[in-house]
Amino acid sequence: MKPLTPHWADQAAARVIASCGDQDVYTVASGITPSGTVHIGNFREVITVDLVARALRSAGKKVRFIYSWDDFDTLRKVPKNLPNQEMLAENLRRPISRVPDPYGDDKSYAAHNIRVFEEEIGGVGIAPEFLYQSDRYGSALYAESIKHALEHTETLKGILNEYRSEPLAADWLPTAIYCSKCQRDQMDYERYLGAYDYEYKCGLCGNEEKLDIRKTKDLKLNWRTDWPMRWAYEKVDFEPGGKDHSSDGGSFDTGKKIVKALWNREAPQYLQYDFVSIKGGSGKMSSSSGELITLSQALEIYEPQMVRWIFANQRPNTDFAISFDTDVIKVYDEFDKAEIAALGPVPANPGKWPVLRRAYELSCVADVPAAAPYRAPFRELTGRLQIMDGDVQKTWDRWYKGTAKGSLDKEAFWSRAARAWNWITNCAPDEFRYQIFSAPVKVELSELQTAAVRALVKLLDTVDLETIEAKELNQKLFDDIIHVTGCDGKEFYQAVYLKVIGRDQGPRLPSFLKDLGAERVRRLLSDV
Structure with missing residues (x-):
């Protein structure tokens, strides 16, 4: 089918429909390991899936949007930005769903990070079906899939070895297990005995155990096998991945072969998304290192629709930076212009307008408004x-x-x-940044600066700051003050700024005087 618009989300949706054919439901998937604070870079994956889900719905398709929390993964590193570092260090190598919450608010370390991010994305209009892998593995939901993978260990090794410089060990298994006694994953050995039987010996506490795959709460597939298994189990039709998964021989390359070889299913349609950085920062954000910006922090500066618009406006396979410096002003101005254009009439020569309009539609948290609200610059x-x-x-x-x-x-x-x-x-x-003085302050001014400031006070008696245009006021400042007194313009401006905000520079003076109002300006200059 032809994409609804040239926007990348509509193009991705069209590829999904073309590859999958006509279906009752199209499943799109996202997910992450909550190994630390979930950051704005992680948000790129879930917003990418949300935009494609919306595009599929716009094409008249029913969509199941799932978000998998890989909370059965191992705590391998203690992020620097968290409290209770010693407690977390004591819990290294345990599943993050069984590590206490360092904040003391939630039932586990993973649960805390999950709750915060679920609340955050709800605020920008994203509402997937959440799947918690600790529950799914813990309930033996995947027991048959684990057994199937173990029975095909040699096939898995063959696929993975294609991309390795050294082959996997002879005793390698596609699984990982946590000791039932100490809850850690460092084993002396693990063995698959056939059928549903599995045994291991813990390398830390020495616990030896033989168990039934259908009854244990401690066994899981490793990532390279787990991802394609879930594509098959959930019948996933679309899922993006980051640069690390998309490289040659990465987990998507191996996953494509594994899902076909073991479950006779094609890999989902795929989009690579690139890194998001912070303007002024450097490198990739990392939950485990604690060097990051969260979605909540971004929402303190950008409105929810603008956060969505920033991502909808960028093709997923391009790196970009979210600005927190003076470029914030530019981003707001660009959004305001885009909103007015998107909600206006279709141009005679549309050009890029369809993509601009579509990015705006996809950015809306709720319904698309009929007209743009007033936006204060x-x-x-x-x-x-x-x-x-x-x-x-x-x-x-x-x-x-x-x-x-x-x-x-x-x-x-x-x-x-x-x-x-x-x-x-x-x-x-x-x-x-500046703060207006509440009363006149003593400032040393030259004779020419003093004359110019007094001329400004006199000018306020002849102009109405409420009605005069800034451009006209600027001309009067030059004609009636700078030209008449002979004071250099820069020195005149400096004198006013020093008297009003205690600095030698400030906002554009005509607009600043208008916003201050005549009464306040007179009061602050009354001692000159």
Whole structure:
């Protein structure tokens, strides 16, 4: 079938339909090991699947969107950003679903990371069916699949050895087991005895045990076998993967061969997604190292729809950085322009408009609005909030209340204002931050600066700052102050900024004076 639009998500959906044929349900899958705080780089996988799921639904297809939590994986490293480091270190080599929560809030280390991320993605309109692998393995749901893999160990070894410089050991098995006594996975030996029988000896506590695959809660497949097994078990039609899985001989390459050889099923349609970095940071984020930015932290700066739009606007196989520096202003401006264009009429020459419109549609947390709400320009908003000392209500009442046309405009303003203030207080460079003095302060000024400041106070008696345009006010500052007093323009601006915010530079002066208002400017300059 032809894609609904040229957008990459619609193209991916069309490939899924073409490869799978007509089905009652199309299954799309995502998942991760919650080995540490789940970060914005991990979010790229789940948003990629969500966008393709939406594209499939737009094509009239029923979709099952599953998200697998690999919480039966091993704790191999203690992330640096977590409390209770000693306790976590004592639990190394145990399944993360059986490690205590270092925060003391949830039933396990894994459960804490899972709960936080599930709440985060719910806030951006993502609601998959969550599958918890500790429960599924622990209930022996995969017992027959494990038995099948063990019976085909030599086939698995042959496939994996194709991509290895050294062959797997003669006694290699496609499984891993946790000791029932000490709960760790370091064994002296593991043996498959045929049928459902399995035995091991723990290399740490010495426990020896023979068990029934159908009854144990401690046995699992290793990753290279587990992933294709689940493709077959869940009948997955689409799943993306990161660069590490997509390399030659990576787990997708081996998985394709394993799922065909053992379960006679084709691998799902696949998209590689690349790394997400933070502008100003370096390298790949890592949950296990603790060097990361979470989705919640991104949502403190960007509105939920904007987070979705940032990812919908990028092809998955391109690296990109999320900005927390001054480029935040640029991102907001670009979104505002895109929203207006997307909700406007179709251009005579559409060009890239269909992709722009589709990215906007896919970014919406809920329904696509009929018209764009009023969006306060981000740069303007950061300045006005600082003039009001971060008071959103006063900022709304002073500048935006009269512009709003309804509740959606008000909601859009408050959402953006909260994030603008977060950016100013936590991320903005020093040159963007200032605080207005509450009373006149003593500043040493030259004679020309003093004359220019007095001329500004006099000018306020002849102009209405509420109605005059910034461009016209700028001309008056030059004609009636700089030209008349002979004060250098830069020195005049410096004098005003020093008297108002205690710095020799600040926002564009005409707009700044208008936003301050005549009464406040007069008060702060009254001692000159």
